[in-house]
Amino acid sequence: MGESFANNIARELSKRDWRLAEPFREFSVAVEAELRAQGHDPAHAEATLIARMVTRCYSRVLYLACGEKSAARERAYVEVKAFLFAHARHLLVEEGEVAQDLTQKALLEILEHYAECKNGDAFLGWCKQILVHEHLDRLRKLSRTQKTPHGKKYTKRILSLDAIAEQAEADEPRVMTQDALAQTQNVVGAALRAPMLEIFLETLRRCLKKEIRVRVLVELYFNDKSFVELAQELALSAVNIQVIKSRALQSLRECVEMKQLYATWHA
Amino acid sequence: MNPSDADNIPAPLKRLRDALWGEPEDDISHAKCRALLPAFVQAEADGEPVAKLYARVKHHLDHCDECGEEYALLLDLELAEMRGEIEFASAISPDAPRSLEQTLQELARRIVESLAPASLPEFGVIAETFFARVEQLGTFELRPSAAQALGLGRRDTNPALNIIAASYAATQTLAREITRAQFEEWIARDTLETEIETRADAAARAVGIQRELAARFARVYAEQIAREPDALRDLLS
Numbered sequence: 360m361g362e363s364f365a366n367n368i369a370r371e372l373s374k375r376d377w378r379l380a381e382p383f384r385e386f387s388v389a390v391e392a393e394l395r396a397q398g399h400d401p402a403h404a405e406a407t408l409i410a411r412m413v414t415r416c417y418s419r420v421l422y423l424a425c426g427e428k429s430a431a432r433e434r435a436y437v438e439v440k441a442f443l444f445a446h447a448r449h450l451l452v453e454e455g456e457v458a459q460d461l462t463q464k465a466l467l468e469i470l471e472h473y474a475e476c477k478n479g480d481a482f483l484g485w486c487k488q489i490l491v492h493e494h495l496d497r498l499r500k501l502s503r504t505q506k507t508p509h510g511k512k513y514t515k516r517i518l519s520l521d522a523i524a525e526q527a528e529a530d531e532p533r534v535m536t537q538d539a540l541a542q543t544q545n546v547v548g549a550a551l552r553a554p555m556l557e558i559f560l561e562t563l564r565r566c567l568k569k570e571i572r573v574r575v576l577v578e579l580y581f582n583d584k585s586f587v588e589l590a591q592e593l594a595l596s597a598v599n600i601q602v603i604k605s606r607a608l609q610s611l612r613e614c615v616e617m618k619q620l621y622a623t624w625h626a
Numbered sequence: 627m628n629p630s631d632a633d634n635i636p637a638p639l640k641r642l643r644d645a646l647w648g649e650p651e652d653d654i655s656h657a658k659c660r661a662l663l664p665a666f667v668q669a670e671a672d673g674e675p676v677a678k679l680y681a682r683v684k685h686h687l688d689h690c691d692e693c694g695e696e697y698a699l700l701l702d703l704e705l706a707e708m709r710g711e712i713e714f715a716s717a718i719s720p721d722a723p724r725s726l727e728q729t730l731q732e733l734a735r736r737i738v739e740s741l742a743p744a745s746l747p748e749f750g751v752i753a754e755t756f757f758a759r760v761e762q763l764g765t766f767e768l769r770p771s772a773a774q775a776l777g778l779g780r781r782d783t784n785p786a787l788n789i790i791a792a793s794y795a796a797t798q799t800l801a802r803e804i805t806r807a808q809f810e811e812w813i814a815r816d817t818l819e820t821e822i823e824t825r826a827d828a829a830a831r832a833v834g835i836q837r838e839l840a841a842r843f844a845r846v847y848a849e850q851i852a853r854e855p856d857a858l859r860d861l862l863s
Contacts, residue, residue, distance in 0.1 A: 369746035373735055375714045378750035397672070407708060411672075414707075445714045446703055484664030484700075491699045495692075559639070580645065581638040583677055585670055586701055597705070601698035605691050612646050621643060624635050 364391070367406050371413040377438055379420050379431055389416045415480055422479035425469075440466050442483060443490050450494055461497070465490040558620065566614035572607035575600060645688035659686040659693050663700060671704045726797075727757050729857050734786075734793040737846045741839075742785035752786045760794070785839070792830035792843045797858065799829040806862040813855065822858075823848035 368387050372380055380386035393412045394401045404412075424435035443465050447458035468489045476485045560573075567573050574593075578584045586597045593600070611617050635643070654662075666683050670676045677684060687694045706712055731753050738749055745752075800822065812818040827844035831837065851858050 366743040366746070370739055370743060373739065373746045373749055376750065380747070383747040407710075411708065415668075441714070445712050446707075449703065449706055449712050450699070478665070481664040481668065484668055487703055488660070488664050488696065488700060491696055491703070495695055495699065555636075576642065580642040585676060586698070587670055587673070587705065590705070597698040597701040598695075601694050605694055608645060608688065611642075617646075621635070621639075624639075 364401055364404075364409070367409045368413055371410045372417070375417075375438075376441065377417055377420075379424055379434060379438070380417060386416065386420070389419075414483060418481065418483040419479035422476070422482035425473060425482075436466070436470070439469065439483075439486055443486060446487055446490055447494070450491075457497075461490065461493055464493050468493070555624075562614075562616050562620050563611075566617050567607055567610050572603055572610070575603045576607050576611075579604060644685065648685060648689065653689065654682045654686050656686075656690060656693065659683055659690065660696070663693070663697055667697065667700045667704050670701060671708060726861065729860075730790075730793055730797060731757075733797070733847070733850055733857055734790045736850055737789050737793060737843060738786050740846050741789060741842055745784055745786035748784060749786050752784060753790055756787060756790050756794075788835050788839060789843060791833055792826070792835050792840065793847065795833045796826035796829040796844070796847055797861065799825055799832075800858060801861045804862065806859065809855070809859060809862055818855070819848045819852045822851050 365383075365387050368390055369383070372378075390409065390412050391401045393416055394404055394408070397412070399408060421435050421439060424431040425439065426432075427435075440462060444458065444462040447461045447465075448455070451458045451461065465486070469486055472489075476482055478485075563573050563576070564570070567576075571593075575589065578589050578592075584592070586600055589595075589600055590597050595603075662680065662683050666676060666680045669679060687697055703712070734753065735746075735749055738745055803825065809818075812821050823844045826847040827840050830840035830843050835843065
C-alpha cells in the first residue's frame with residue numbers, strides 16, 4: 360500500500376496521541392483489511408473514511424491493552440481518558456470543570472465494568488456510551504430540582520434534552536419553507552390514496568399543531584429516512600430530531616382523533 | 627377498538643401505528659437495546675440500512691425516551707467526530723494546565739506532520755526518549771554538547787528527532803531572548819512570523835540541524851506560532 364495511505368493512518372494516530380499501534384506495519388495492514396471488508400478500495404479511500412477505520416481498529420488495540428496486566432494498560436487508560444475528555448468537552452463546551460468530572464466518573468465506570476464489554480471493535484463506542492449516560496444522568500438530576508424564591512422545588516421529570524432542543528421548534532419558520540411543506544404532501548401522497556391522504560394529514564396537523572413535528576414523523580415513518588439524513592436535510596442535530604419525534608409521538612398517543620381514524624380504517 | 631388491531635392499511639401507516647401503539651412482543655429489553663446502541667450508531671453513521679438490520683432496536687427507540695436520548699447524543703457525537711469537530715489535541719491532558727513538554731510535543735508533532743509525515747508513527751516514542759534524555763542532562767538549555775549527545779544533525783538521524791530538538795531549541799531561544807511586550811508588538815506590527823522564523827532558523831542550526839531542514843523547519847514553526855500565539859506567549863516573562 361502507498362506511502363500516503365500509511366501517512367494518513369499515522370496522522371490520525373498522531374492527532375489523537377495514540378501510541379499503542381505497535382508494530383505500525385501490522386496496524387496499517389489491519390486498517391487496510393477493515394476497509395476492504397467494508398467494500399472500499401484502500402488506495403482510493405478518503406481521509407475521513409481512513410480516520411473511521413483507524414478508530415475502529417485502534418478500539419480493538421485499546422480494548423486488549425485495557426485488559427492486560429502490563430505497562431500498556433496504564434497507557435491505554437490515559438488514552439481512553441483523553442478520548443473521553445475530548446468528547447465531554449464537545450458536549451459541555453463552556454463547562455470545562457464539569458467535563459473533567461464527567462470524564463472521571465465515566466472512566467471509573469469503565470474500569471469497574473470493563474468485563475461487560477465483549478466487543479473490541481465497539482469498545483470506544485461503549486466508552487462513549489458510558490460518558491453519554493453519565494451526562495444524561497446529570498441533566499436529569501438538574502431537571503428534577505429547580506430553585507425558586509421559596510427554596511428548592513422538586514418538579515416532575517421532563518425530557519432531559521428539552522432545553523438543548525428547544526431551539527429546533529422555535530426555529531420552525533426557518534425550517535419549514537413552502538418547499539418543505541409541499542414535500543411533506545408529496546411523500547405522504549405517494550403512500551396513500553387521495554381521500555385517505557387528506558384525512559390523515561388533516562388529523563396529523565390538528566393533533567400535532569406544529570408543522571415541524573408533522574414533517575419529522577412523515578420523513579421517518581413514510582419516507583424511511585434515517586436520523587442522519589433528516590438531520591442533514593433539516594439542518595438540525597440528532598438530539599433535536601429525537602426530541603421533536605418524541606413529543607410528536609406522545610401527542611399522537613394522546614390524540615383521540617388519531618385513534619378514531621385508525622379504528623375507522625380498520626372497520 | 628384498539629388501533630393496534632387494524633391490519634388493512636398501507637405500510638407507512640402501519641409503521642406509524644407500531645410506533646404509537648406497537649405490540650410488546652416485538653420489543654427487545656431495555657438492556658439489550660443499550661448493548662446494541664454503539665453498533666447501531668456506528669452502522670447508521672456508515673450509511674448501512676439500519677431499519678432492516680436493527681428493526682427491533684428502532685422499535686424500542688420509538689417507545690423508550692431514555693434509550694432515544696442516549697442514541698441521539700451518541701449519534702451527534704459520532705457525526706461530530708466524522709466532521710472533525712472533536713478536538714483531540716487540546717484534550718490530551720485533562721487534569722492540569724499543559725506543561726512545557728506537552729506544549730512543545732504538540733508543536734513539534736504538527737511540524738512533523740507537515741515536514742516528515744512518514745516519521746509520525748515513531749513520534750511518540752522519540753519524543754518520550756528525547757525528553758527523558760533532556761531531563762537526564764538536567765537543563766532546559768540545549769547546549770551543543772547536549773545536541774551531540776542526542777545525536778542531532780547526523781545523516782541517519784530520524785527527522786522527527788531533529789524537529790523535536792529544533793522546536794525545543796527555538797522555543798528556548800525565544801523564551802530567553804524576547805519579552806512578552808516585544809511579542810505583542812510584533813503581533814501589532816504584523817511582523818511576528820518573520821521575527822520568529824529568523825530566530826527559529828538560527829536556533830535550529832545552532833543544535834546541528836542542516837541548513838535546508840532548518841530553513842523549512844523555521845518556516846513551519848513560525849506559521850504554527852502565528853496561528854496559536856498562546857503556545858509561546860505563556861512562556862514569556
